[in-house]
Amino acid sequence: MVGEDHKNYLLLTVGYLKGKRVHACVVHLEIINEKIWIHEDGLEDGIALDLLMAGIPKNKIVLGFHPPEVRPLTEFAVN
Template sequence: MDTINNYHQIITEILGEYAKLPYAYGNLERKFIISEDHKNYLLLTVGYLKGKRVHGCVVHLEIINDKIWIYEDGMEDGIALDLVNAGIPKSKIVLGFHPPEIRPHTGFAVN
């Protein structure tokens, strides 16, 4: 299996499980969105909480070449840890939400 398909399978499994988790309060739900080319993945929270509209990005991942870029990570323990536990090396994960000068100190890929 090539790298992109492997990443797609892992990401889809991880975020698909998170998308199934119900919210304990409010009229909120998760939406899991995958781009047609299977390179962008979004996990959104949408709905209403205390009468106010909620629409926010929890996770945004993009596959660029042979690496997974994490642009948004609102998970409690971090989506990067889930990816590593699924077998993706840290050298193939870029914490894109950090500025370039911080990335060398994260233990993950720089770019």
């Protein structure tokens, strides 16, 4: 799913599992100030690895699911 502004990208899981309804956000990316913010990452290996393999440098990826005080401890952009 892509937002109308083409700055929000979602990967959702929707359906039924063992008779229970499932609706969850697996991945949420947002483009803010020419950087990719990862707000939610429920993939086993992480979407950041896929972005790096696609040629996007670490200084253009923000791990937004981490609190601001933790982000400087990563190798990725802070904001």
